[in-house]
Amino acid sequence: MSDLNAFREEARAWVRENAPEALRGTSGSGPFEGYWGGAKCEQTDPDLLRWRDLGIEKGWTAPSWPKQYGGAGLSHAHEEIIHAEMKAIGVPRPVAGQGLAMFGPVLLEYGNDAQRAAHLPGIARGEVRWCQGYSEPNAGSDLASLQLKAERDGDEFVLNGQKVWTSHANLSDWIYCLTRTDPNAPKKQMGISVILADLNTPGITVKRIDLISGYSPFCETFFDDVRVPVGNLVGKENEGWTIAKAILGHERSSIGRSIARQPGSAQREVVGRARKHLGVAEGVIPDPLLRDEIAALGMLEEAFHLTLARIQQSAASGTPGSEASITKIVGTDLKQMRFELGMKVAGADGLGWEGPGFDEDDLQYTRDWLRSRASTIEGGSSEIQKNIVSKRVLGLPEGKK
Amino acid sequence: MSGQTAPSLLLNDEQQMLSKTAHQFIRDRAPVARIRTLRDSKDETGFSRELWSEMAELGWLGLQIPEPYDGMGLGFFDLCVVLEQSGRELMPEPFVSTLLLGTQALLLGGTDAQKKALLPGIASGETIVTLGYEEAGSHGDVSKVATTARKSATGFELSGEKLQVLDGHLAERIIVSATTSGSGYTLFLIDPAHSGVTITRQFRIDGLNAAIVQLDAVPVGRDDIIGEIGGGAVLLEAVFDRAAVGLSAQMLGAAEQAFADTINYIKEREQFGVPIGSFQALQHRAVSVYTELVLTRSVVLAAARAIDDAPDDVPRLASLAKAIASETFKHAAKEAIQMHGGIGVTDEHDIGFYIKRAQATYMTFGKPSHHRQRWAELHGY
Numbered sequence: 139m140s141d142l143n144a145f146r147e148e149a150r151a152w153v154r155e156n157a158p159e160a161l162r163g164t165s166g167s168g169p170f171e172g173y174w175g176g177a178k179c180e181q182t183d184p185d186l187l188r189w190r191d192l193g194i195e196k197g198w199t200a201p202s203w204p205k206q207y208g209g210a211g212l213s214h215a216h217e218e219i220i221h222a223e224m225k226a227i228g229v230p231r232p233v234a235g236q237g238l239a240m241f242g243p244v245l246l247e248y249g250n251d252a253q254r255a256a257h258l259p260g261i262a263r264g265e266v267r268w269c270q271g272y273s274e275p276n277a278g279s280d281l282a283s284l285q286l287k288a289e290r291d292g293d294e295f296v297l298n299g300q301k302v303w304t305s306h307a308n309l310s311d312w313i314y315c316l317t318r319t320d321p322n323a324p325k326k327q328m329g330i331s332v333i334l335a336d337l338n339t340p341g342i343t344v345k346r347i348d349l350i351s352g353y354s355p356f357c358e359t360f361f362d363d364v365r366v367p368v369g370n371l372v373g374k375e376n377e378g379w380t381i382a383k384a385i386l387g388h389e390r391s392s393i394g395r396s397i398a399r400q401p402g403s404a405q406r407e408v409v410g411r412a413r414k415h416l417g418v419a420e421g422v423i424p425d426p427l428l429r430d431e432i433a434a435l436g437m438l439e440e441a442f443h444l445t446l447a448r449i450q451q452s453a454a455s456g457t458p459g460s461e462a463s464i465t466k467i468v469g470t471d472l473k474q475m476r477f478e479l480g481m482k483v484a485g486a487d488g489l490g491w492e493g494p495g496f497d498e499d500d501l502q503y504t505r506d507w508l509r510s511r512a513s514t515i516e517g518g519s520s521e522i523q524k525n526i527v528s529k530r531v532l533g534l535p536e537g538k539k
Numbered sequence: 540m541s542g543q544t545a546p547s548l549l550l551n552d553e554q555q556m557l558s559k560t561a562h563q564f565i566r567d568r569a570p571v572a573r574i575r576t577l578r579d580s581k582d583e584t585g586f587s588r589e590l591w592s593e594m595a596e597l598g599w600l601g602l603q604i605p606e607p608y609d610g611m612g613l614g615f616f617d618l619c620v621v622l623e624q625s626g627r628e629l630m631p632e633p634f635v636s637t638l639l640l641g642t643q644a645l646l647l648g649g650t651d652a653q654k655k656a657l658l659p660g661i662a663s664g665e666t667i668v669t670l671g672y673e674e675a676g677s678h679g680d681v682s683k684v685a686t687t688a689r690k691s692a693t694g695f696e697l698s699g700e701k702l703q704v705l706d707g708h709l710a711e712r713i714i715v716s717a718t719t720s721g722s723g724y725t726l727f728l729i730d731p732a733h734s735g736v737t738i739t740r741q742f743r744i745d746g747l748n749a750a751i752v753q754l755d756a757v758p759v760g761r762d763d764i765i766g767e768i769g770g771g772a773v774l775l776e777a778v779f780d781r782a783a784v785g786l787s788a789q790m791l792g793a794a795e796q797a798f799a800d801t802i803n804y805i806k807e808r809e810q811f812g813v814p815i816g817s818f819q820a821l822q823h824r825a826v827s828v829y830t831e832l833v834l835t836r837s838v839v840l841a842a843a844r845a846i847d848d849a850p851d852d853v854p855r856l857a858s859l860a861k862a863i864a865s866e867t868f869k870h871a872a873k874e875a876i877q878m879h880g881g882i883g884v885t886d887e888h889d890i891g892f893y894i895k896r897a898q899a900t901y902m903t904f905g906k907p908s909h910h911r912q913r914w915a916e917l918h919g920y
């Protein structure tokens with residue numbers, strides 16, 4: 139414990155000394171905020187790039203990864219401290235994205251040495267961007283019914299089928315896919331394999347999807363006789379479901395945390411919008427019912443942050459609580475509550491889609507509100523999360539199938 | 540979290556041990572069914588003096604009382620560890636009256652002489668001290684004080700009526716608020732044995748004991764003022780903040796227990812040939828209660844910690860804890876009854892006691908809407 143306290147001082151000093159001024163207070167330091175990198179990345183902000191380089195040099199883009207793969211060889215508790223110190227001054231992590239938060243940790247656990255050496259350093263340095271090929275048109279919540287076919291042909295797998303919701307596939311370099319390698323397996327969870335593919339491989343086509351909020355980074359990814367080397371299989375053939383679930387675990391907690399932002403920011407945002415649209419009378423927002431609703435939001439926000447802190451503290455002390463499974467449910471509820479209230483206080487000013495008569499901030503806010511409706515669906519819907527908590531945490535029996 | 544780094548929300552080894560011991564002791568010795576027995580036998584005390592003494596011997600009543608007054612000199616956080624466990628079985632012993640209202644008023648506003656006179660007896664379990672603030676028509680607004688303190692040759696004379704004074708039926712001392720001319724109101728310590736004091740026992744839904752305290756020109760000396768003359772409002776707010784946090788710890792324990800009993804029940808009870816806990820309609824609602832419990836634990840721990848370590852944060856965190864714990868306990872208690880089905884609304888089953896206590900605690904020391912309004916004010920909107 140005292141070792142960790144000493145490390146906290148060290149991490150605080152380093153972050154405060156090195157984080158570019160311009161980035162401070164701009165971020166909730168979640169795993170999906172900031173520099174995502176990759177070969178197609180067009181980021182030119184010099185502060186983000188400098189911060190990335192400093193992070194890489196220190197191994198603090200992936201603090202808990204071994205040094206040989208671009209990490210710093212620290213424990214998870216140390217990593218939590220580093221992220222907490224970044225969050226404390228509101229700077230993004232030096233490199234963000236799915237590779238670091240979701241795929242990398244799982245490759246570290248389940249990949250072979252050659253795969254780790256081939257892929258992890260590129261992720262840690264923000265040079266290679268990864269996307270997730272999980273969902274299919276007929277495999278959403280029931281992910282295990284997926285059908286993207288992968289057939290063995292000599293030293294290669296041949297992939298045929300379609301993925302959907304592949305976030306940032308258009309900007310990514312590689313994709314980790316769940317494929318069906320044994321269509322005759324007795325259970326649908328068997329016969330699934332994790333296969334990696336370079337998105338430049340012939341036969342892969344990526345098409346972007348628009349959401350109710352307009353432009354989105356989500357894509358459909360089509361596979362038409364796509365050939366990848368057998369060395370791209372992670373873990374054992376037909377035993378990919380365990381790995382898939384491990385990645386989903388990382389995704390869930392990452393989504394919960396990335397929603398967290400800065401403590402108090404949701405309340406500040408809604409209060410700011412209420413003042414802007416409703417004015418202020420005698421120092422307060424002139425609507426007691428709205429004030430009550432905003433206070434309820436502010437309280438839930440504080441309770442959520444205190445809970446994240448408590449989970450972090452108990453993880454650092456070696457006794458992880460089952461509470462981690464609720465961060466996605468509560469975090470996404472909080473996010474939607476914030477946007478619903480932010481829209482409510484704007485009234486008709488929040489109804490603009492584009493063009494004259496609406497201000498830029500309001501137009502953007504409305505798009506963000508629409509986008510927030512997806513938060514309880516993506517990464518496993520809230521209903522699916524509740525099924526999981528019900529079974530794993532509360533130990534309730536499964537229903538009749 | 541107004542500060543950048545969160546307060547420590549974990550129990551240390553001693554506190555974990557304390558929690559475990561208290562849990563065991565209370566489950567074995569103070570099961571919730573006592574509430575029914577005490578009610579039906581019209582027990583004169585309404586709780587167990589023996590249990591109270593035993594807990595005093597274990598050091599629990601004096602946990603937070605400073606050593607010079609025969610306490611253990613630990614923190615409010617430690618007290619909350621025991622309070623949480625006492626909430627599990629809805630113990631009717633005088634935790635709220637004596638440890639939360641009486642003790643906190645003395646610690647925050649009492650003179651050394653007053654503390655010397657009363658705190659050692661509280662720590663040893665012999666002395667019950669309570670505080671009366673509710674009046675007809677105050678409707679939770681403690682600043683509406685109709686009880687008056689008229690100046691007399693030797694001090695003051697108090698007249699008025701306080702309602703639902705917890706454990707007022709056998710308290711050795713009762714602290715009351717009374718208006719002092721031109722200066723708001725003041726807290727006074729009265730001895731119920733004095734002439735002019737009439738005590739009438741009241742019976743509430745929740746198994747806690749209460750009384751009407753009528754004051755008819757009751758003489759009190761200057762030594763019996765707690766805090767400053769006219770300082771009642773400020774002092775009472777600080778006392779209520781602590782009491783609200785302590786009560787929230789009890790509510791957390793109570794909600795946890797109602798939830799645990801319900802989960803056990805729906806695992807066992809079968810309908811349609813399967814345990815009812817396999818129905819998703821119940822599962823998802825159970826998870827909602829569970830997530831609220833997790834959040835509630837965080838806010839209660841943070842508020843309790845602030846009382847010991849960060850006094851400036853106490854008003855916001857006390858309001859946060861009380862608002863959230865009130866809603867959670869109520870929700871857990873309602874779902875507990877619904878998921879028990881018909882047996883849940885019978886007097887024979889214990890689960891119904893939880894909704895009664897939930898309602899009472901919801902209304903005590905400010906209901907959630909009051910605390911949300913205060914929260915908004917504290918955050919400047």
Ligand SMILES: Cc1cc2nc3c(=O)[nH]c(=O)nc-3n(C[C@H](O)[C@H](O)[C@H](O)COP(=O)(O)OP(=O)(O)OC[C@H]3O[C@@H](n4cnc5c(N)ncnc54)[C@H](O)[C@@H]3O)c2cc1C
Nearest residue numbers: 270271272273278279303304305512515516517518519521
């Ligand atoms: C914006 C966005 C981004 C995404 N990003 C990715 C990505 O990067 N990679 C990827 O692979 N996928 C991604 N997804 C896909 C996402 O994981 C799925 O949308 C999600 O799992 C739900 O599947 P579905 O859309 O097919 O809905 P369905 O599974 O058809 O669900 C419809 C409704 O039924 C409910 N439901 C389904 N089954 C149950 C059950 N057993 N019990 C109770 N209720 C149930 C659901 O909760 C939902 O409310 C993304 C989705 C969105 C919207």
